[in-house]
Amino acid sequence: MSEGFHFNTQYHLVELLGSKARNPAELLEGIKTVPASCIYYHTHRFLQQHHYLSPEPPNDFAFWLTDFLHLRSLGEEFLSVDTVLYCNLEDLRKTFQDILEDYLSKDGKNVDCLPGYEFHFLACKTFVLPMPYTANNLREFAEILRKISIRSLYFHIFEARMRLGVPDNDFSQWLRSIGEDKLADEISRLDPYNMTLENLRRKIIRMVEDRARD
Template identity: 30%
Template sequence: MNKPFFFKSEFWIPQYTGIKVYSIKEFIEALKTVDKFSIFYHLYINIFNYHNLPTFYNNSFSYGLYKNGHLLLAEKLSVIDPLEYCDLEELRNVLVQTLEENYNPTEDKSGQEAFYFIKAEREIIEGVDVANNLDEFLEGIKKSSINSVFYHLVTSRIENKTLINDYSAWLTNLGEVKKAEKINKLDVYVMNLYEIKNNIIKILEEKE
């Protein structure tokens, strides 16, 4: 028998870590030791806010580098997709390695804007809705907030140490493999979370 799906939500408060840097060298060293939920904030929370940001970069690390004229480094970090990782420490190592491999010390300039490392204080909220079958799951999605969609679709991967989102994992166990695959392929960079939610509902309502 398939386990019930428990709907959850997620809230976070941005907090300054006390770390600010002015050079790429300082940036790399800070990145090695900063709280892992600073990496979470600058990469994952920006997925939530991406469509409201005045930039074509999908994370604030890249945008900060871009503002200081480090275009190559900005591009290198912008192509790192956090959804391809389920471990923040692994993601930290990839970021550091990418910067170290492409960093040219002669490009560090004086008078650059400071970059402030922010971290996310998170709280996971247990919801009241539970789904035992596809119909209940569909109704739960319809009632879900955007924060809940974000948690189950994006950041649950970190909680569960898996590259498959909560929705798709549960649907696969239910035997709804095609629906699970379609949801897992939804692009959070092309669509905002309201559009993502509507697409999930359409996928669940499809008759196969």
């Protein structure tokens, strides 16, 4: 018999790494050497902090390049990176590294930002805490999804893939374990980066409830 789905939540402790960049070359050196948790922080924090706003948020690298160095084309290259395709932070790091190396090799402007507007590299430690909820079937799963915090939803959708390097979100993995492969595939195909987390919650609940009624 398959185990029920145990819901967790998370809290992040942000760390200042003591490293900063004034220009694209220094940004490249930082991206090469910072811990993977730094890459994660600068590409995913916006999703959780601004979960009621419109989708398609910028990553911090793109924002800094565009708004503080005024390198719009380079910033757009960073913004165009589809992070949903990555389940490995090192692959994402390499993509950013390649963009900057290509830019600098073509004599791209290595302009400095104004004093006080440097890019400060931050990272985060994640603390995972169990919640008092376990779902043993689809109806219970949908009911609990209505109750959990945004932090919990975020953890199960994003953390498993990007921080733990597994190929799918926690919900879809559990659904496959109970024989709900079609529903698992449908949830896996959702683009969580292209909608608010509240909209994502509603969409998953609707899909699960529709399946539970069949």
